[in-house]
Amino acid sequence: MRIILLGPPGSGKGTQGNLIEQTYGFPKISTGDLLREAVQKETRLGKEAEEVMNSGELVKDELVIEIITERLARKDCQKGYVLDGFPRNMNQAHMLEGMKDQHSEVVLDIRLNEENLIQRLSSRRICSHCGTIYNLLVKAPGLPDTCDVCHAGLVHRDDDQPEVIKERLRVYEEETKPMVEYFQKKENYHKIEGDKDIESVFQNIQSVLRVELAKFNHSGAVQ
Ligand code: AP5
Ligand code: MG
DSSP states (O other), rough: EEEEEETTTTTHHHHHHHHHHHHOOOEEEEEHHHHHHHHTTTTHHHHHHEEEEEETTOOOHHHHHHHHHHTTSSSSGOOOEEEEOOOOSHHHHHHHHHHOOOOOOEEEEEEOOHHHHHHHHEEEEEEEEOOOEETTTOOOSSSSTTTTTTOOOOOOOOGSSSSHHHHHHHIIIIHHHHHOOOOOOTTTTEEEEEOOHHHHHHHHHHHHHHHHHHHHHTTOOOO
């Protein structure tokens, strides 16, 4: 099964994607994480993407499609995967539709108001080593600035600065929202209220997935 997580910056795509991965075993593929890894490793692609990401704009489709095509071709994606942050515009949505990997598909659109998005992004911290996502207000680490899982240091993402957050939200409204409206018309689209605590949001997601997985198992379709 292919699970597509939609939602504005800070809505909880990464957090819920990790929980889906841990619970159902579908690998979470985040284009943001793949791009940040390329930036860190100073690859050709990373060098091209870095400035754009720090400004809050979208990276060119060709680069994102290159990076995601390579990732989805790996063996662990054969039985399904969770997409976090892809697709982000109509061009990318068409690319995904053109893929012939026969997965049944569920779209989960996490919604949250702007005030909460800004608050969550401003208080987010990420483990510099394993990528675990924290929040100083609701999911603080046991020791200050230290990852509970691997004990590496926590960082504040470069694009979580107030001016860049504002730009990312504008880009979402302008470039991603029209694509979300396109997905909304599909039968497999589900709106998820993101303003509850992490566990309650995940419970709602699990209720949707329970029904969708049963449907596809019953019809014998490829998961
Ligand atoms: P990307 O990394 O995808 O960032 P984003 O979409 O802006 O989303 P975020 O990762 O900021 O938020 P999230 O929804 O994952 O929330 P999280 O779970 O962390 O993209 C970054 C950049 O890469 C883009 O700007 C662009 O330049 C480029 N890029 C990526 N994909 C691209 C593409 N397809 N095309 C072109 N360019 C692309 O949660 C946020 C915080 O809230 C955390 O602190 C968390 O602990 C907390 N939290 C989560 N859930 C809850 C809850 N229920 N209650 C309270 N707190 C919560
Ligand atoms: Mg994320």
